[in-house]
Amino acid sequence: MEKAKFIVRPVSRRDRDDLVGCYYSYWEERKQNPLLGLGFLAKKPTLKEEREWFKNMYGSVRRGDTIASVAEVDGKVVGLCDVKGQRRLADTAHVAVLGIAIRKEYRAMGIGSGLLKDVIKRSGKRFDIITLSVFGTNKKAEELYRKVGFRRYGVLPKGLRRNGREIPHVYMYLDLRD
Numbered sequence: 001m002e003k004a005k006f007i008v009r010p011v012s013r014r015d016r017d018d019l020v021g022c023y024y025s026y027w028e029e030r031k032q033n034p035l036l037g038l039g040f041l042a043k044k045p046t047l048k049e050e051r052e053w054f055k056n057m058y059g060s061v062r063r064g065d066t067i068a069s070v071a072e073v074d075g076k077v078v079g080l081c082d083v084k085g086q087r088r089l090a091d092t093a094h095v096a097v098l099g100i101a102i103r104k105e106y107r108a109m110g111i112g113s114g115l116l117k118d119v120i121k122r123s124g125k126r127f128d129i130i131t132l133s134v135f136g137t138n139k140k141a142e143e144l145y146r147k148v149g150f151r152r153y154g155v156l157p158k159g160l161r162r163n164g165r166e167i168p169h170v171y172m173y174l175d176l177r178d
């Protein structure tokens with residue numbers, strides 16, 4: 001696997017347009033790869049909605065409710081990994097949910113692994129448990145999560161429906177105190 005020259009750093013306000021560009025690239029990619037393992041809204045968000053998404057995410061980072069890192073290659077942001085606290089209920093405030101995506105052209109170069117290690121390290125001060133869910137068909141992602149310490153805790157058979165096909169939804173967790 002060829003390693004890319006990349007930087008991993010906390011998300012910044014300046015990353016908005018690059019991150020919106022990443023997200024739209026996944027919508028394009030899905031046309032060729034219907035099983036792309038990311039959750040999609042029913043309708044492609046408008047630029048205004050995407051900017052609102054960034055504003056909310058960044059606000060959550062500023063409040064300390066979300067930890068988010070980006071990967072940068074040649075000055076351009078090509079991926080995001082965020083760990084979002086579940087503070088709405090006091091009983092789940094120690095748990096956070098992880099999401100990650102990298103632009104297609106920059107995958108399999110070690111960036112995903114670098115991003116995950118960074119957010120896991122930074123999450124320990126803030127949360128006790130990180131959870132995530134992954135398409136049962138996304139073996140590459142599941143293997144990567146396993147390598148950085150996540151373990152399966154359940155599978156919802158037919159938990160995902162994409163283009164008429166039903167796919168198992170796999171749930172994993174990492175206890176940061178172990």
Ligand SMILES: CC(C)(COP(=O)(O)OP(=O)(O)OC[C@H]1O[C@@H](n2cnc3c(N)ncnc32)[C@H](O)[C@@H]1OP(=O)(O)O)[C@@H](O)C(=O)NCCC(=O)NCCS
Pocket residue numbers: 001036037038100101102103106107108109110111112113114133134135138140141143144147
């Ligand atoms: C899943 C994803 C985040 C992984 O990031 P990445 O930068 O491609 O991963 P890395 O290059 O760091 O690879 C790390 C590990 O993944 C696995 N992997 C990566 N590419 C692989 C390939 N082509 N074949 C098999 N395994 C592969 C390997 O286990 C690798 O470990 P290694 O370093 O020991 O070889 C990225 O591929 C992605 O954005 N995919 C589309 C969106 C997605 O599926 N997100 C996850 C939602 S749950």
